[in-house]
Amino acid sequence: MLYAGVMSAFPPPFTEPQQQLLVAPELLQLGKAEDEPCLRADAARNRARLLEAAARLVAEHGAAGVTMEAVAAAAKVGKGTVFRRFGDRTGLLTALLDHSEKKFQAAFLSGPPPLGPGAPPVERLRAFGRAMLRRSVDELDLQLAAEPSADRRFSVPARRVQLSHVALLLRQAAPDGDGELLSQTLMGYLNPVLIHHLTRQCGMPLERLEAGWDDLVDRVAGVQPSR
Amino acid sequence: MLYAGVMSAFPPPFTEPQQQLLVAPELLQLGKAEDEPCLRADAARNRARLLEAAARLVAEHGAAGVTMEAVAAAAKVGKGTVFRRFGDRTGLLTALLDHSEKKFQAAFLSGPPPLGPGAPPVERLRAFGRAMLRRSVDELDLQLAAEPSADRRFSVPARRVQLSHVALLLRQAAPDGDGELLSQTLMGYLNPVLIHHLTRQCGMPLERLEAGWDDLVDRVAGVQPSR
DNA sequence: TTACGATCCGGACCGAGGTCCGTTTAATGT
DNA sequence: ACATTAAACGGACCTCGGTCCGGATCGTAA
Numbered sequence: 001m002l003y004a005g006v007m008s009a010f011p012p013p014f015t016e017p018q019q020q021l022l023v024a025p026e027l028l029q030l031g032k033a034e035d036e037p038c039l040r041a042d043a044a045r046n047r048a049r050l051l052e053a054a055a056r057l058v059a060e061h062g063a064a065g066v067t068m069e070a071v072a073a074a075a076k077v078g079k080g081t082v083f084r085r086f087g088d089r090t091g092l093l094t095a096l097l098d099h100s101e102k103k104f105q106a107a108f109l110s111g112p113p114p115l116g117p118g119a120p121p122v123e124r125l126r127a128f129g130r131a132m133l134r135r136s137v138d139e140l141d142l143q144l145a146a147e148p149s150a151d152r153r154f155s156v157p158a159r160r161v162q163l164s165h166v167a168l169l170l171r172q173a174a175p176d177g178d179g180e181l182l183s184q185t186l187m188g189y190l191n192p193v194l195i196h197h198l199t200r201q202c203g204m205p206l207e208r209l210e211a212g213w214d215d216l217v218d219r220v221a222g223v224q225p226s227r
Numbered sequence: 228m229l230y231a232g233v234m235s236a237f238p239p240p241f242t243e244p245q246q247q248l249l250v251a252p253e254l255l256q257l258g259k260a261e262d263e264p265c266l267r268a269d270a271a272r273n274r275a276r277l278l279e280a281a282a283r284l285v286a287e288h289g290a291a292g293v294t295m296e297a298v299a300a301a302a303k304v305g306k307g308t309v310f311r312r313f314g315d316r317t318g319l320l321t322a323l324l325d326h327s328e329k330k331f332q333a334a335f336l337s338g339p340p341p342l343g344p345g346a347p348p349v350e351r352l353r354a355f356g357r358a359m360l361r362r363s364v365d366e367l368d369l370q371l372a373a374e375p376s377a378d379r380r381f382s383v384p385a386r387r388v389q390l391s392h393v394a395l396l397l398r399q400a401a402p403d404g405d406g407e408l409l410s411q412t413l414m415g416y417l418n419p420v421l422i423h424h425l426t427r428q429c430g431m432p433l434e435r436l437e438a439g440w441d442d443l444v445d446r447v448a449g450v451q452p453s454r
Numbered sequence: 455t456t457a458c459g460a461t462c463c464g465g466a467c468c469g470a471g472g473t474c475c476g477t478t479t480a481a482t483g484t
Numbered sequence: 485a486c487a488t489t490a491a492a493c494g495g496a497c498c499t500c501g502g503t504c505c506g507g508a509t510c511g512t513a514a
Binding site: 144147150151153154155177178181182184185188189191193194196197198201208209211212215216219220222 | 371374377378380381382404405408409411412415416418420421423424425428435436438439442443446447449
């Protein structure tokens with residue numbers, strides 16, 4: 001019993017399901033995502049205050065200034081409340097990005113082409129990458145801070161949605177080849193940490209990353225355009 | 228002066244340069260890697276004891292059991308000493324992997340083909356990936372624990388060596404295309420965290436990852452074999 | 455309105471990474 | 485041998501993420 005208390009957090013752990021999804025969870029093999037557990041009044045109020053406080057702290061001191069204690073204090077709430085609601089720091093930051101994420105999901109799942117349905121798969125892949133790149137460049141601070149710990153990085157709902165979307169398109173664009181592995185590879189190119197490194201530390205302009213994405217999609221899908 | 232003491236660690240910060248390299252640093256645009264700062268006798272002794280203690284802890288309790296305090300205690304040394312020598316936890320774990328890393332570098336930089344020089348680039352790329360995959364599967368625990376924080380992940384010397392190696396081969400195999408971006412993409416496939424997810428969490432056999440790598444190399448390099 | 459159980463709250467508490475600084479010690483020159 | 489000094493040492497200390505649990509509060513049903 002070395003690691004006794006390590007797994008079960010609070011008695012009734014009712015932390016929210018990380019991120020709302022716009023697709024049926026069954027399609028993605030996610031555990032049931034009990035949507036909107038319908039919080040108690042005080043809990044809902046505190047949740048709102050916490051998100052607002054966190055957003056303010058991000059605006060004022062950057063994502064690095066978002067300390068769990070600071071958020072709790074700014075929201076005039078106990079520290080335990082923050083953890084009960086959001087599970088951990090990553091959960092809080094993720095919740096902060098949730099709005100933008102849902103809009104993005106709506107765009108590529110059911111928005112107008114070429115991002116949404118209606119365009120040929122390769123076109124949609126190109127649009128998807130460009131959208132991801134631009135979104136990452138905008139919210140880079142938060143996205144980096146919200147980077148989950150290594151053992152959860154591939155289980156984050158938002159990521160799974162994006163991944164399966166890419167896999168779907170890719171299986172159409174390149175029916176041969178291991179769709180699961182290739183989609184992981186493509187998603188790797190869009191990893192915020194990599195984007196940050198290339199743009200901020202290596203000074204690459206966004207256009208180069210976009211061109212690189214288009215080229216990568218072509219190569220992976222087996223298209224033979226300009227080269 | 229909010230973040231006053233956050234950047235400069237100890238007065239004369241003489242933490243070792245992360246990882247010895249077998250190639251001249253100039254070739255990789257690394258800051259001078261003052262090889263072997265020639266530690267004082269006591270420092271060298273303590274360094275050895277710390278590494279030994281850390282290795283023992285890994286063997287006994289897994290990488291998760293490697294606490295800085297535990298290592299210090301096991302080596303009969305003050306905690307500050309650990310940090311002065313290795314900078315941080317990641318540095319210590321990295322030092323633990325250094326031996327294996329140097330052997331690996333020697334193998335792909337100057338060993339026998341197809342991993343070393345002498346085989347055609349695509350061959351060498353395939354061999355490189357397979358070697359990385361197998362190595363990661365072996366030392367997965369440590370590699371995961373040694374995962375650097377997001378802001379340093381792409382500056383780790385070992386990674387830069389591997390990256391520039393892949394870039395070199397790739398520029399020969401696919402002279403068109405953005406070698407820098409494509410090599411980052413390939414390296415992404417070999418990320419230990421991804422390997423761990425695919426093998427341990429998704430249950431994929433190593434052979435599938437190897438086949439996926441070969442296929443990916445073919446696609447990226449523009450080869451048209453079986454498909 | 456009251457009573458009751460489920461849920462939530464708060465903040466003391468813990469562990470681990472990382473830092474500081476007064477003290478000790480190894481190398482070097484005399 | 486001895487003085488000198490740059491480097492190394494140790495462990496108290498700080499911060500921050502995360503946990504626990506006794507007590508307050510909400511929703512509900514009588």
